[in-house]
Amino acid sequence: MDVHCSTCGEPWDVYHLRHDAIFETDLDPAEAEAWRTMSSSSRLMPRYREKFKAAGWEFGQTVMNVIRCPCCPTGAKANPERLTTKRALEELFGADEDGLASTFEDYRL
Ligand SMILES: [Zn+2]
Numbered sequence: 001m002d003v004h005c006s007t008c009g010e011p012w013d014v015y016h017l018r019h020d021a022i023f024e025t026d027l028d029p030a031e032a033e034a035w036r037t038m039s040s041s042s043r044l045m046p047r048y049r050e051k052f053k054a055a056g057w058e059f060g061q062t063v064m065n066v067i068r069c070p071c072c073p074t075g076a077k078a079n080p081e082r083l084t085t086k087r088a089l090e091e092l093f094g095a096d097e098d099g100l101a102s103t104f105e106d107y108r109l
Pocket residue numbers: 005006007008009010067068069070071072073
């Protein structure tokens with residue numbers, strides 16, 4: 001399943017977001033490994049958001065919602081309609097990340 005970056009439109013594989021993107025941060029490998037088993041909300045605690053941001057990633061409430069990614073051109077702004085739609089879907093699906101990801105994929109979000 002692929003979801004798209006809200007800023008540059010780059011497709012990202014859901015597996016990569018859940019399992020590999022964390023290794024692009026400067027967390028040590030043991031902590032990155034532990035992150036992979038955390039709950040959806042713990043994964044985006046401020047500490048991890050900061051680490052992701054330094055590596056070029058910004059997420060909504062879940063890692064399924066890619067707001068910015070390492071492919072984004074400098075200074076590019078997220079598409080506001082896309083942000084609003086994805087935020088609403090995120091609320092609707094709550095903790096159901098798979099449902100959210102497949103809906104994003106269906107609508108090419
Ligand atoms: Zn991007």
